[in-house]
Amino acid sequence: MSDLISQLAASARTIPESGIVKLFNYGRNRDGLIALWAGEGETPTSEPIRAAASAALAEGQTFYTYQRGIPPLREAIAGYMSRLYDRPMQPEEFFSTIGGMGAIQICVQMLVGHGNEVVVPGPSWPNFAGAILSRGGVPRFVPMQFGKTGWTLDLDRLFDACTERTRALFINSPSNPTGWVASEEELRAILTFARDRGLWIIADEIYGRFYYDGDLAPSFQTLREPGDRILFVQTFSKMWAMTGWRMGWLQAPPELGQTIENLIQYNTSGVASFLQPAGTFALTEGDADARGQIARARTGRDIVCSAIEPFGNVSFAWPAGAFYLMFGIDGVTSSLDTAMRLVDEANIGLAPGSAFGPGGEGYFRICYQRSPAALREAMGRLTAWLEKND
Numbered sequence: 001m002s003d004l005i006s007q008l009a010a011s012a013r014t015i016p017e018s019g020i021v022k023l024f025n026y027g028r029n030r031d032g033l034i035a036l037w038a039g040e041g042e043t044p045t046s047e048p049i050r051a052a053a054s055a056a057l058a059e060g061q062t063f064y065t066y067q068r069g070i071p072p073l074r075e076a077i078a079g080y081m082s083r084l085y086d087r088p089m090q091p092e093e094f095f096s097t098i099g100g101m102g103a104i105q106i107c108v109q110m111l112v113g114h115g116n117e118v119v120v121p122g123p124s125w126p127n128f129a130g131a132i133l134s135r136g137g138v139p140r141f142v143p144m145q146f147g148k149t150g151w152t153l154d155l156d157r158l159f160d161a162c163t164e165r166t167r168a169l170f171i172n173s174p175s176n177p178t179g180w181v182a183s184e185e186e187l188r189a190i191l192t193f194a195r196d197r198g199l200w201i202i203a204d205e206i207y208g209r210f211y212y213d214g215d216l217a218p219s220f221q222t223l224r225e226p227g228d229r230i231l232f233v234q235t236f237s238k239m240w241a242m243t244g245w246r247m248g249w250l251q252a253p254p255e256l257g258q259t260i261e262n263l264i265q266y267n268t269s270g271v272a273s274f275l276q277p278a279g280t281f282a283l284t285e286g287d288a289d290a291r292g293q294i295a296r297a298r299t300g301r302d303i304v305c306s307a308i309e310p311f312g313n314v315s316f317a318w319p320a321g322a323f324y325l326m327f328g329i330d331g332v333t334s335s336l337d338t339a340m341r342l343v344d345e346a347n348i349g350l351a352p353g354s355a356f357g358p359g360g361e362g363y364f365r366i367c368y369q370r371s372p373a374a375l376r377e378a379m380g381r382l383t384a385w386l387e388k389n390d
């Protein structure tokens with residue numbers, strides 16, 4: 001077997017296993033385990049959205065489809081995004097992809113050649129680095145700092161990390177896993193730097209509405225001007241509880257349209273045709289669902305943060321956005337080993353911080369986009385374990 005592996009391209013051979021999946025494989029069949037390691041809730045997509053897909057399937061919408069997405073879907077995305085950010089956007093800017101992950105892959109395929117670097121503030125969602133590595137590119141991590149006010153990004157360090165090989169900055173705000181949210185001033189400074197240096201920005205703003213200081217996190221959307229090199233990653237997964245549908249979208253300057261269409265053609269040839277009407281429905285009729293998801297995240301955040309707040313041996317700050325709590329436990333040197341112990345000894349599944357790259361070791365990520373009952377039970381188990389292991 002190792003012989004066959006050695007025959008593969010280096011970019012495929014050397015790509016690391018996701019640390020989250022490692023833990024998932026360790027704990028997946030445990031009786032009664034409360035798994036909070038994945039970025040999703042336990043409630044299925046709402047019935048009307050599911051019914052829209054069933055109707056399209058029953059009608060026979062089973063043929064090859066538009067690479068960029070069916071026109072009504074692209075119009076619905078443009079309408080939704082225009083309303084959200086209060087500025088006109090056109091369907092020509094939007095491209096339907098296989099999840100947010102599909103949008104990330106297309107961004108990376110457009111920008112990263114062998115040996116090119118992409119600067120990534122970390123801890124970060126491991127799939128950014130995975131996508132870059134899969135193209136033979138190099139993720140250049142810039143460690144964020146954890147302090148009294150939570151996670152912060154030193155912009156000088158971010159800018160210093162850019163070399164002549166750098167093609168892009170990967171900015172995920174609100175951030176998975178840290179909950180960090182870039183201020184408008186920080187986004188403006190990053191955009192000015194990128195303009196000066198001719199760099200691209202991959203803006204992953206999928207958690208933009210999961211923001212606890214208002215309705216919408218600061219965004220490159222309100223700062224950008226024509227000609228800016230910004231690609232936006234978006235998804236249906238979180239806002240409408242559609243993680244398993246694998247539907248998202250990429251927003252890019254329309255002049256990239258033919259290139260993006262070509263890449264979609266040669267990667268996936270588009271999103272399943274009978275799913276696209278359901279996406280259209282979610283965007284046009286699904287705002288109550290979206291607001292329900294946001295409300296659930298707010299409640300979840302209160303439950304998990306209040307539960308661990310009294311403990312002296314943990315460090316955390318209330319997340320400003322997204323739906324994850326990243327917290328450290330004093331004295332932990334291997335978050336993977338400790339996460340395995342938490343599976344065995346407390347029957348809860350947390351993602352080990354080491355899965356999120358440099359800066360993540362010693363921390364754990366809890367996804368709190370879950371029912372209050374499940375979270376209360378999980379936090380009861382975690383705090384009992386913390387007491388025992390103080």
Ligand SMILES: Cc1ncc(COP(=O)(O)O)c(C=O)c1O
Nearest residue numbers: 039099100101125176235237248
């Ligand atoms: C920051 C971030 N970007 C992109 C994605 C990908 O979303 P999708 O599941 O739609 O591929 C995720 C999923 O967890 C994420 O956390």
